[in-house]
Amino acid sequence: MNPSQKWLSTILLTLIVSINSITGCTSTDTTDAVNSETNNNDNQEQTNDQDPLDITVSIMPQKYFVNKIGGDRVKVNVMVEPGVTPHTYEPKPQQLQALSEAEAYIAIGVPFEKVWMDRISQANPKMLTVDSTEGIERLTMMDHDHGHDHDDHHDHNEEEINLDPHIWLSPRLVKIQTQTIYETLVRLDPKHQETYQTNLNNFLQEIEELDGKIRKNLDNLEQRKFIVFHPAWGYFAKEYNLTQVPVEVGGQEPSAAELAELIKEAKKEDIRIIFAQPELSSQSAETLAKEINGEVLLISPLSENWSSNLLEVSQTFAKVLKEDNNK
Numbered sequence: 001m002n003p004s005q006k007w008l009s010t011i012l013l014t015l016i017v018s019i020n021s022i023t024g025c026t027s028t029d030t031t032d033a034v035n036s037e038t039n040n041n042d043n044q045e046q047t048n049d050q051d052p053l054d055i056t057v058s059i060m061p062q063k064y065f066v067n068k069i070g071g072d073r074v075k076v077n078v079m080v081e082p083g084v085t086p087h088t089y090e091p092k093p094q095q096l097q098a099l100s101e102a103e104a105y106i107a108i109g110v111p112f113e114k115v116w117m118d119r120i121s122q123a124n125p126k127m128l129t130v131d132s133t134e135g136i137e138r139l140t141m142m143d144h145d146h147g148h149d150h151d152d153h154h155d156h157n158e159e160e161i162n163l164d165p166h167i168w169l170s171p172r173l174v175k176i177q178t179q180t181i182y183e184t185l186v187r188l189d190p191k192h193q194e195t196y197q198t199n200l201n202n203f204l205q206e207i208e209e210l211d212g213k214i215r216k217n218l219d220n221l222e223q224r225k226f227i228v229f230h231p232a233w234g235y236f237a238k239e240y241n242l243t244q245v246p247v248e249v250g251g252q253e254p255s256a257a258e259l260a261e262l263i264k265e266a267k268k269e270d271i272r273i274i275f276a277q278p279e280l281s282s283q284s285a286e287t288l289a290k291e292i293n294g295e296v297l298l299i300s301p302l303s304e305n306w307s308s309n310l311l312e313v314s315q316t317f318a319k320v321l322k323e324d325n326n327k
Contacts, residue, residue: 052070052072052073052074052075053070053073053074053075053103053104053185053188053189054075054077054101054102054103054104055070055074055075055076055077055102055103055104055105055106055185056076056077056078056079056098056099056102056104056105056106057076057077057078057079057105057106057108058078058079058080058086058106058107058108058110058112058113059078059079059080059086059108059110059168059302060078060080060082060302060303060304061168061302061303061304061306062076062078062106062108062132062168062177063076063078063304064304064305064306064307065168065174065177065178065181065203065306066106066181066185068178068199068202068203068206069178069181069182069185069196069199069200069203070181070185070196070199071195071199073185073189073192073195073196074185077095077098077102079091079095079112080110080112080302082302082304083278083279084279085279085280085302086110086111086112086165086302087110087111087112087251088111088112089112090112090116091112091116091119091120096119096120096123097123099120099123099124099127100123100124101124102124102127103127103128103188104127104128104129104130104184104188105120105121105127105128105129105130106130106132106180106181106184107129107130107131107132107133108132108133108165108167108168108177109131109132109133109138109163109165109167110165111165117129128184128187128188130180130181130184131180132177132180132181133167133177134180135176135180136167136173136176136177138163138164138165138167139163139164139234139235139238140162140163140164141162141163141164141231141234141249141250162250164231164234164235166232166233166234166235166236166301167235168301168306169232169233169235169236169301169310170235170236170238170239171207171210171211171214171239171310172211172239173235174207174306175204175207178200178203178204178207179200182196182197182200206307207307210307210310210311213311213314214240214310214311214314215240217311217314217315217317217318218240218241218242218314218317218318221318221321221322223269223270223271223321223322224241224242224243224321225242225243225245225269225271226242226243226244226245226271226273226275226317226320226321227245227246227247227262227265227266227271227273227274227275227288228244228245228246228247228274228275228276229246229247229248229274229275229276229277229280229282229284229285229296230246230247230248230276230277230280231244231246231248231249232277232301233275233301236310236313240314242317245262245265247259247262247274247284247285247288248284253284254284259284259287259288262288263288263291263292266288266292266294267292271292271294272292272293272294272295272323273289273294273295273296273297273320273323274286274288274289274292274294274295274296274297275296275297275298275299276296276297276298276299277298277299277300277301277302278298278300279300279302282296282298297316297320299313299316
């Protein structure tokens, strides 16, 4: 081979090595880039999958329901803060701002929603708004008025449209509400439907057991009538064959004549306990209790620990009604 041929062979060999080297690097870099992008996508999907659903509700018992079904897949914000009544509540500006992150608002028909629901919806047009009263036959507040004449404050038509919002105090109706919550979570997060279904089944079993304990507590009571300041316990009373006698009806305290009728009824039934709730003024209840030589006991319909609260309330009713009957 002459010098020219050797020189040409050397150049060709160098070119081949260089091309192979470049091709190999390019292939490796491209593969690494694709793998890196795939891993990033997987990580992003995993992060999104781990993010809990942002759910807003109106009152504390709803938080209990949503947490029972959603578990660690939900983050629940409550509009009405503890110790405050949902009848006159006004959401804080920061609460309305926080709705921009919410994926769903679950309403329950409490009075403040009538005033604020439009603004709540406007705070986040993409937010799913759910009515958990759907499928529930609501009582009117008139249904709780056992013979008292409140025409001084309301006419018949006004009472008919004044629906009782306290549907969370009936275990039977809570079963309907939890089904709505379950369907909402599955709609927002279908990948975890099986988890939500398991949680729903467990919660329904808890409700069944609670119902059995309440019925046992309230069985064999001869006295089944109780006086309560604010008529929050109508659904509970209906479910467990009790009679609620309200001091306040339609948001109005009793007139002098109505208060006299309540005193007369309490003495006739030998009732010595007036139930009131800590979120509301109990001045009229205190006045009535003084007139019958009785006392006021506080029970809250808004406790976050819904199951324990209803059980404790049933135990309180049982104790008080037995004592009233034995006096």
